[in-house]
Amino acid sequence: MNLRGAAAAKFFAEPDAGTAGALIYGADAMRVALKRQELIANLAGPEADAEMRITRMNGAEARSDPAAVIDAMKATGFFPGPRVVFVEGVTEVQAVPVIAALSDWSPGDAVLVVTAGSLRKTSKLRAAFEAHGRAAAIGLYDDPPGREEVDAAIAAEGLRLDAEARRAVDILATELDPGDFRQTLTKLALYSDGQTANPEDVALMAPATHEAGSDEVIAAAAEGHPQAIGPLIQRLAGQGVAPVALVIFATRHFQQLHAAATGGGVGNLRPPIYGPRRDAMERQVRGWGVDRLERALDLLMETDLTLRSASRAPQMAVMERAFIRLAMMAKR
Numbered sequence: 570m571n572l573r574g575a576a577a578a579k580f581f582a583e584p585d586a587g588t589a590g591a592l593i594y595g596a597d598a599m600r601v602a603l604k605r606q607e608l609i610a611n612l613a614g615p616e617a618d619a620e621m622r623i624t625r626m627n628g629a630e631a632r633s634d635p636a637a638v639i640d641a642m643k644a645t646g647f648f649p650g651p652r653v654v655f656v657e658g659v660t661e662v663q664a665v666p667v668i669a670a671l672s673d674w675s676p677g678d679a680v681l682v683v684t685a686g687s688l689r690k691t692s693k694l695r696a697a698f699e700a701h702g703r704a705a706a707i708g709l710y711d712d713p714p715g716r717e718e719v720d721a722a723i724a725a726e727g728l729r730l731d732a733e734a735r736r737a738v739d740i741l742a743t744e745l746d747p748g749d750f751r752q753t754l755t756k757l758a759l760y761s762d763g764q765t766a767n768p769e770d771v772a773l774m775a776p777a778t779h780e781a782g783s784d785e786v787i788a789a790a791a792e793g794h795p796q797a798i799g800p801l802i803q804r805l806a807g808q809g810v811a812p813v814a815l816v817i818f819a820t821r822h823f824q825q826l827h828a829a830a831t832g833g834g835v836g837n838l839r840p841p842i843y844g845p846r847r848d849a850m851e852r853q854v855r856g857w858g859v860d861r862l863e864r865a866l867d868l869l870m871e872t873d874l875t876l877r878s879a880s881r882a883p884q885m886a887v888m889e890r891a892f893i894r895l896a897m898m899a900k901r
Contacts, residue, residue: 570706571699577707578717581607586651588612588705589674590681592698594688595709599748601684604709605655607725612680613653620648624679625655628663638670642678652679659685664694671697671704710842714742714750722751726758729765737771749776783810783818790892791822791853793899802889812884813876816891820869827862829854856899865895 572580581604584591591608595601609623617623624641631638641654659667667683674681681704688695688708698706714722719742723730730738742750757766757774786805789797805815825842829835835842835850842850857865872891876884 570701570704572705572707574715575717577705578715578721580705580707582611582721584608584612584680585703587676587703588680589678589701589703590671590683590698591704592683592685592694592706593709594685594695594706596687597709597747598686599746600709603747603751604707605682605684607721609653609655609682612682613651617650617653620646620650622646622648622650622652623655624653625657627657628659628667628685631656631659631666632663635666635669638666638681639673642670642674642681644679653682654679655682655684657684659683659694661688661692661694664692664697668693668697671701674703714747718742722754726754727763728754728758728761729763730771731765731767733768734766734771737768741771741775745776783815786815786892787819787822788849790819790895791826791899792849792856793896795893795896795900798889798892798896802885802892806885812888813873815888816869816873816876819892819895820866820873823862823865823869826850826854826857827859827866830857830859830862853899861898861901865898868894868898 580591593601593605593608609617613622624644626637626641638654638656644652646652654670656667667681671681683694683698685694695706698704716739719739722742723738738754741753745753753774753776757770760766760774761770783805786798786801789795789801825838829838829850832838835847835854868891872887875882875887880887
């Protein structure tokens with residue numbers, strides 16, 4: 570099965586007892602890790618680690634000992650209860666023993682949980698889990714979590730929120746990365762201690778600089794808002810974000826825009842882009858055009874070389890100047 574949206578959220582929260590396996594994949598390692606943790610906890614229960622009902626290995630270990638995954642799935646545990654075999658970070662090169670183990674699964678065996686990075690539609694690993702009648706493949710992308718996911722995260726922490734606090738939490742879910750969002754909910758649950766949280770509580774527990782993300786300054790540059798660059802750069806500097814990281818993220822974004830402009834549109838990008846981010850990228854592709862995107866990439870390459878050189882220029886100022894130049898290019 571290939572699960573998305575509400576079906577995927579329900580699977581993570583309430584996996585079927587007869588599940589043979591699950592493949593969780595995506596470019597965001599933190600998002601994948603959080604969902605893997607949730608799924609394993611709901612499959613095996615809170616005492617699974619203490620009762621040694623979870624077997625862990627990585628893709629390299631599975632490849633070096635092809636029988637290890639099957640042996641772990643079919644082993645009899647000392648303690649009763651559901652068992653899980655977790656194989657982390659599997660690549661296509663390491664997929665053969667994992668696919669063989671899934672094919673050999675039978676009722677009573679441990680559930681096979683596998684994580685991977687970005688996978689193409691032609692991936693053999695994806696195909697094996699999607700085609701298996703009792704397995705699921707779930708791709709996780711960089712879109713904000715849906716309402717079902719936010720509901721599940723709130724319920725997992727036992728949080729009680731009034732209407733305004735819930736709206737504030739929904740906003741945080743779109744602005745924070747998954748790890749920071751879950752950590753914020755955990756802190757909020759401890760702070761409220763079973764009482765109904767209000768918006769002031771949410772604001773107090775939220776990261777102080779959550780409003781300044783690298784994606785915001787890149788979007789400001791790509792959409793031609795030079796006046797927004799300075800304040801965002803100041804906040805990012807306060808967070809300790811490295812200028813070299815900013816130029817890498819910006820280059821990746823403009824490379825995606827260029828690939829979309831020359832390759833038939835944002836819909837042809839891999840991994841696919843969904844939701845508000847896709848709308849923004851489509852707008853940016855239309856506004857920039859291929860020629861200006863190539864000039865933007867030249868500017869970013871020049872900036873990258875400057876940042877990595879022996880230049881004594883303040884690096885964040887170099888990055889700010891580059892973003893302002895990009896924003897001015899976008900306005901033309």
